[in-house]
Amino acid sequence: MLIARLALSCLCAAPVVCAQNLPQNIARSESAQLPGLLATYKQIHAHPELSHFEANTSALLAEELRQAGYTVTDHVGVYPDGTHAYGVVGILKNGAGPTLLIRGDMDALPIVEETGVAYASHVMSKNKAGQEVGVMHACGHDVHTTVLIGTARTLAANRSAWYGTAMIVGQPSEETIDGAKAMLADHLYERFGKPDMVIGLHDTNAHAAGTVGITAGPAMASSTSVDVTIRGIGGHGAYPYAGRDPIVLAAEYILQIQTIVSREEDPRDPAVVTVGDIHGGTKRNIIPDEVKLELTTRAFSDKGRQVILDGLRQMAAGVATSASLPADKFPTVTVDEAESTPVTFNDPALTARVRTTLEGTLGAANVYTDPPAMGSEDVGVFGLEAHVPSVYFWLGAMYPDRFAAATAQGKLLPGPHTSHFEPDPEPTLATGVQALSAVAISLLQ
Numbered sequence: 001m002l003i004a005r006l007a008l009s010c011l012c013a014a015p016v017v018c019a020q021n022l023p024q025n026i027a028r029s030e031s032a033q034l035p036g037l038l039a040t041y042k043q044i045h046a047h048p049e050l051s052h053f054e055a056n057t058s059a060l061l062a063e064e065l066r067q068a069g070y071t072v073t074d075h076v077g078v079y080p081d082g083t084h085a086y087g088v089v090g091i092l093k094n095g096a097g098p099t100l101l102i103r104g105d106m107d108a109l110p111i112v113e114e115t116g117v118a119y120a121s122h123v124m125s126k127n128k129a130g131q132e133v134g135v136m137h138a139c140g141h142d143v144h145t146t147v148l149i150g151t152a153r154t155l156a157a158n159r160s161a162w163y164g165t166a167m168i169v170g171q172p173s174e175e176t177i178d179g180a181k182a183m184l185a186d187h188l189y190e191r192f193g194k195p196d197m198v199i200g201l202h203d204t205n206a207h208a209a210g211t212v213g214i215t216a217g218p219a220m221a222s223s224t225s226v227d228v229t230i231r232g233i234g235g236h237g238a239y240p241y242a243g244r245d246p247i248v249l250a251a252e253y254i255l256q257i258q259t260i261v262s263r264e265e266d267p268r269d270p271a272v273v274t275v276g277d278i279h280g281g282t283k284r285n286i287i288p289d290e291v292k293l294e295l296t297t298r299a300f301s302d303k304g305r306q307v308i309l310d311g312l313r314q315m316a317a318g319v320a321t322s323a324s325l326p327a328d329k330f331p332t333v334t335v336d337e338a339e340s341t342p343v344t345f346n347d348p349a350l351t352a353r354v355r356t357t358l359e360g361t362l363g364a365a366n367v368y369t370d371p372p373a374m375g376s377e378d379v380g381v382f383g384l385e386a387h388v389p390s391v392y393f394w395l396g397a398m399y400p401d402r403f404a405a406a407t408a409q410g411k412l413l414p415g416p417h418t419s420h421f422e423p424d425p426e427p428t429l430a431t432g433v434q435a436l437s438a439v440a441i442s443l444l445q
């Protein structure tokens with residue numbers, strides 16, 4: 001039943017050419033594993049784990065890779081504080097040929113799920129700060145992990161179709177942007193070999209299940225995390241003139257930094273400055289000594305990134321100067337490099353090859369050209385570190401009927417990082433495994 005439905009959704013999405021470019025036995029091995037993959041997906045979805053805590057998900061992935069015949073190493077990765085990460089590496093050597101790194105991420109988000117699906121997460125967990133939070137696979141990394149398993153199995157079952165080395169990487173802590181770096185810091189390439197190419201995918205609410213999207217060149221923005229502390233001189237709320245109110249200074253600062261993107265940055269080079277977190281004060285009639293801000297900034301060039309950082313520093317100093325604060329009360333602007341990541345750049349030549357395979361596999365009408373996204377990813381650091389080309393493409397994940405209805409109203413269904421993000425599991429997994437397997441096989445020649 002399930003196979004029939006999967007075949008139907010596949011055919012609906014791409015009449016005639018579905019899987020045509022894959023040898024028949026590959027298409028068959030993909031179809032045969034889909035019921036099991038759906039169960040795996042639901043299991044992972046119902047048991048999400050936050051970044052840095054992917055113990056069970058990584059163990060599941062490692063076991064699946066071992067059963068598929070891969071040489072598996074787990075607990076790959078070390079964070080700057082010395083703690084170990086839950087990275088998984090599965091190696092399958094298949095004669096002379098290129099090494100292809102195929103990456104999937106495994107972590108979930110601190111969000112209470114509200115999709116109402118039967119396999120919804122009810123998990124509560126403690127975050128790094130020790131707070132109790134709901135946990136949800138709201139970015140679809142459960143899809144990615146499951147597609148990775150399916151692709152690994154397809155490669156193992158069809159060794160006559162490709163040559164070289166498949167390097168499956170289950171990455172932890174994408175949401176905190178330190179998982180890829182942790183694996184590289186643990187000598188990923190020295191231990192397991194340097195890849196010749198890197199590929200991966202991310203699910204999206206911008207496309208229906210059965211379709212994919214791809215961007216050549218800069219595909220996702222760089223992300224830089226910045227902490228700002230605005231200082232003042234605290235005191236009684238009734239006597240503000242006796243001190244310097246950091247809450248008012250923070251308000252001025254937040255408004256002023258909006259002009260970095262609109263007035264300082266080249267409008268042809270997109271950028272974002274967002275204050276996502278602000279903390280100051282303890283009581284309504286006490287002027288505090290400081291206000292802390294957490295910012296995320298996005299840019300598509302090193303120059304744009306620098307314009308933002310220069311602006312944040314200059315304007316912080318400007319606010320302090322205008323308030324006649326002494327030097328020891330000037331604000332601090334600190335870049336958190338561990339929580340920053342470069343532009344995700346899709347090598348144009350490799351993108352063209354991947355696109356040709358995707359069009360041949362899914363049908364050209366089911367492969368969209370997407371504009372660059374202001375979202376960020378750390379998948380790009382695998383390619384940058386090895387100085388090799390990489391391609392990251394989008395996997396449509398929405399129920400096609402719901403997607404069409406929303407699109408007709410000029411809307412999108414709830415996207416990643418929301419409590420209502422709901423991939424359509426069967427066709428999303430089917431298309432993901434089909435697309436990633438076909439791309440991997442086409443590159444491993």
Ligand SMILES: [Zn+2]
Pocket residue numbers: 139140141174202416
């Ligand atoms: Zn994600």
Ligand SMILES: [Zn+2]
Pocket residue numbers: 139175416417
């Ligand atoms: Zn995410």
